[in-house]
Amino acid sequence: MLLKSTHNEFIKIAAKPRSYLGLAAITVLVGVILFALKADGLSFISFVTASFEQTLSFEGNILNGNLVAFIILQMLIIHVPLLVALVTGDLVSGEAASGTIRMLATKPISRTQLLLSKFIAGGAYTFLIVLWLGFLAVIVGKFLFGNGDLMVLNSDGLVIHPQQDVGWRYLYGFAVAFLALLTVSSLSICLSCFSSNSIGPIVTTMAIIILFTIIGTLDVQVFDNIKPYLFTTHMASWRSFFEEPVPKSDILKSVFILIAHNILLLFISLYQFNKKDITS
Amino acid sequence: MKFKLKFLFFFLFSINAFSQNATDMIAQLQLKMNSIKDYSVAATIKSDIPLIKIFPVRATIYFKQKDKFRIVSKGIAILPKQGFMDISQLLSQNDSYSAIASGSELITGTQTQIITILPNSDTTDLILAKLWMDTANITIHKSQITTRSSGTVTIDYTYKTQLSYGLPDTMIFTVDVKKFKIPKGVATDINRSSTKENNPPAKTGKIYIQLSNYSINKGIDDAVFKK
Numbered sequence: 001m002l003l004k005s006t007h008n009e010f011i012k013i014a015a016k017p018r019s020y021l022g023l024a025a026i027t028v029l030v031g032v033i034l035f036a037l038k039a040d041g042l043s044f045i046s047f048v049t050a051s052f053e054q055t056l057s058f059e060g061n062i063l064n065g066n067l068v069a070f071i072i073l074q075m076l077i078i079h080v081p082l083l084v085a086l087v088t089g090d091l092v093s094g095e096a097a098s099g100t101i102r103m104l105a106t107k108p109i110s111r112t113q114l115l116l117s118k119f120i121a122g123g124a125y126t127f128l129i130v131l132w133l134g135f136l137a138v139i140v141g142k143f144l145f146g147n148g149d150l151m152v153l154n155s156d157g158l159v160i161h162p163q164q165d166v167g168w169r170y171l172y173g174f175a176v177a178f179l180a181l182l183t184v185s186s187l188s189i190c191l192s193c194f195s196s197n198s199i200g201p202i203v204t205t206m207a208i209i210i211l212f213t214i215i216g217t218l219d220v221q222v223f224d225n226i227k228p229y230l231f232t233t234h235m236a237s238w239r240s241f242f243e244e245p246v247p248k249s250d251i252l253k254s255v256f257i258l259i260a261h262n263i264l265l266l267f268i269s270l271y272q273f274n275k276k277d278i279t280s
Numbered sequence: 281m282k283f284k285l286k287f288l289f290f291f292l293f294s295i296n297a298f299s300q301n302a303t304d305m306i307a308q309l310q311l312k313m314n315s316i317k318d319y320s321v322a323a324t325i326k327s328d329i330p331l332i333k334i335f336p337v338r339a340t341i342y343f344k345q346k347d348k349f350r351i352v353s354k355g356i357a358i359l360p361k362q363g364f365m366d367i368s369q370l371l372s373q374n375d376s377y378s379a380i381a382s383g384s385e386l387i388t389g390t391q392t393q394i395i396t397i398l399p400n401s402d403t404t405d406l407i408l409a410k411l412w413m414d415t416a417n418i419t420i421h422k423s424q425i426t427t428r429s430s431g432t433v434t435i436d437y438t439y440k441t442q443l444s445y446g447l448p449d450t451m452i453f454t455v456d457v458k459k460f461k462i463p464k465g466v467a468t469d470i471n472r473s474s475t476k477e478n479n480p481p482a483k484t485g486k487i488y489i490q491l492s493n494y495s496i497n498k499g500i501d502d503a504v505f506k507k
Contacts, residue, residue: 052332053361055430055455059339060356149355157331160356165335244333 002113002120009121013087019125022083023132026076030136033072034144037063041145044071048153058151065142066150066166070242072137077177077238081184081209084129088122089188089201092273096196101278115193115273119266122185130178138170152242159244173238176251179258180235184209186265187231193272228253231261302379302395306371308418312446313368318344319447319496323351327358329485330457334358341491346372348505360453360487362425362433370409376400382410387421388438390414405429419446431456442494453487 013019037044041063049058092115095101104114150161150169161169184205191201212232215223227233234254240247320343326336339353341364349365351357370377382396397409405427412422419439426432433455437448 055361055433055457056329056358057361058356059351059359060337060353062356151356157333160332160334160358162335162355 001109002117005107005109005114005117006120009091009117010124013121013125016087016090018090019087022080022086022129025083026080026129026133027136029076029079030072030133030140033075034068034141037068037071038144041068045151049158052158061146061148062151063145064148064150064163065138065145066148066161066163068141068145069137069170070150070152072141073133073173073177073238076133076137077180077235080129080133080181081235082206084126084181084184085188085202085205087125088185089192089205090198091118091122091189092192093195093201094192094198096278097198105278111274111276112270115189115270119186119189119269122189123182126181126185127178130174130181134170134174150242154239154243156243159242161242161244169241173241176241176255176258177238179255179262180231180237183231183235183258183261183265186262186269190265190269190272193269193276229257231258234258302381302393305381305393305395305413305415305418306379309413309420309446310371312418313371314345316343316345316445316447317497318342318500319445319494320498320500321447321491321495322493324490324492325353325357325359326488326490327485329358329455329487330482332358332485342500342504344500344502344505348502350505352504358487359489360430360433360455362427362430363423363435363451363453366425367409367411367420367423370397370406376404377406377409385412387412387436390421391416392421417443417446419443419448431458441492442496445494445496447491447494447496449491451489451491453489454484455487456483457485458483 045062045067046053049062052058092101095104105111107114147163149163150166152159152161187208188201188205191204195201195204209232212230216227216230216233234257237251237254237258240251240254321341323339323341324336325339327334334356337353337355337357339351339357342348342350342352347365347369351359377397377399380396380398381393383394385392385394391414392412393415395411395413397411399406407426407428408424409426410424411420413419414421417439420437422434422436424432424434433453435454436450436452438450439446440449442449
């Protein structure tokens, strides 16, 4: 029954025009970035390498597909949560607003299974978004700009990874990015359980992300104790795979916190949905 | 008065003799450099530069008289902006500098003559160059170039297989890294601050280049130098 319900949820997501909005937005945004980098990418890179190039010269193809993919991910991964919340934030509250949730509740499926199917469908949609972003950034990026070593700038300086050492970093990086976006999906579904209109959970999800991000960036001592537990602090953990050496313990900690958030949000959602009054 | 005149005469004579000696040595070095019409060589480049982490890179270096030079590498290679062509280019312009012999020094068991090169114009990028020359083999064992744009670059050379041509087997570049800065706002790792904040920043970095499989005066197509 769970599988059938999940299948129904997939159909519902596929039938909504806003589900394609995210994919279309990513396509347009990546297209614009690819065009800009193709047209004037070298000046963008020279902005990063300017202070080094007074003394050193960089030989080889710096503006390659791997760097382009990294730039795209860095730019877009902040905005993708909105595209995810746009669909997942509506999964429960949309049904409550339109009244279809009552009909759903009459089916021989428990509320727990019904909500789980929505979580699975939301997760699958998030995976599709990440997959599409990865395809456009890495595959199309490499097709247009060729392969090459990846030059990454982080807070400790420049790291240059050989091209044969980059593939697995993207793979694991995307996996952690998916986990971060899955947390956004879980949060918006959770908020959706408390609401009876579509817009509320989407806006609240974004407001929480913005608030937590601001708290995370504020260098104020009073927030130091809560910062490590905010999921937004760990949303950029995918970048850690591009450090040398890879900070495994930091990544594991981030993965653990993101999974803990997902489990917590799932249980809050189940509790709320099971006691939700859908008759009035 | 007589003593003072004698001293002045001796001083001027000495300077002229030192200058003559240095000019002769540079002329011999230029002769040796000019005997190389072209060469290609395989290079392994290893960098130890603060704020930059890079694995060793293999590349091929091409040179053709008079000033064609290109490094071809599959991956990204970091090289000093100065050092490869600067000395030969500088020495080829005889009237643009003054060379003065300024002592001798023992470098890894080889007696070298120090030659200081001063540009005749005060508007050039070059401020000062120093060459440690092995007078027996007419090779440069160490060079130090100070420019306005790149600071000071020191290069240590060792010779083995191509001593007769004066082409080195290893080159160790020591470069100034004091001006290196990470642009803020580009390193968008917002949740992580630098882990090296408490360490004093290093002032120099080193680039080690190992050269092997020289192919000298075999002819290189000009197309190789087009990027």
